[in-house]
Amino acid sequence: MKKITILLFFPLIVSCNQAKEEVPNNILSVEQMTAIMVDIQLIEGGVVIMKFNKDKDRKEILKYYDSLYEEHQIDKPLFDKSLEYYCKRPGLFVDIYDGVINKLSEIQAEVENRKDYP
Numbered sequence: 001m002k003k004i005t006i007l008l009f010f011p012l013i014v015s016c017n018q019a020k021e022e023v024p025n026n027i028l029s030v031e032q033m034t035a036i037m038v039d040i041q042l043i044e045g046g047v048v049i050m051k052f053n054k055d056k057d058r059k060e061i062l063k064y065y066d067s068l069y070e071e072h073q074i075d076k077p078l079f080d081k082s083l084e085y086y087c088k089r090p091g092l093f094v095d096i097y098d099g100v101i102n103k104l105s106e107i108q109a110e111v112e113n114r115k116d117y118p
Helices: 002-017 030-049 058-071 076-087 090-113
Strands: none
Touching: 030 058, 030 076, 030 090, 058 076, 076 090
């Protein structure tokens, strides 16, 4: 019975003890991806609020993304490569999106606490 219990819990113990995966140097860090994804969500929200037509106003929308890349000192290929990397690692991707949700919640609370908020 002891052996069965040990065998059942072995994968859990091993997975908990594994070191965090090192992100390669040519990939944006979790923190960088989180900050970029926050800004992307804000851009996409703005596109909806300003009622952009994603087909008709594509060039205008791409300008927002270009300034995002410039602000974060990256380019689209690096972002795309990093996004692909994290999409293949769901655990890390969940960490990124948890950070995005937390940051967007902070921003929302700040806006709602402003005196000029309706």
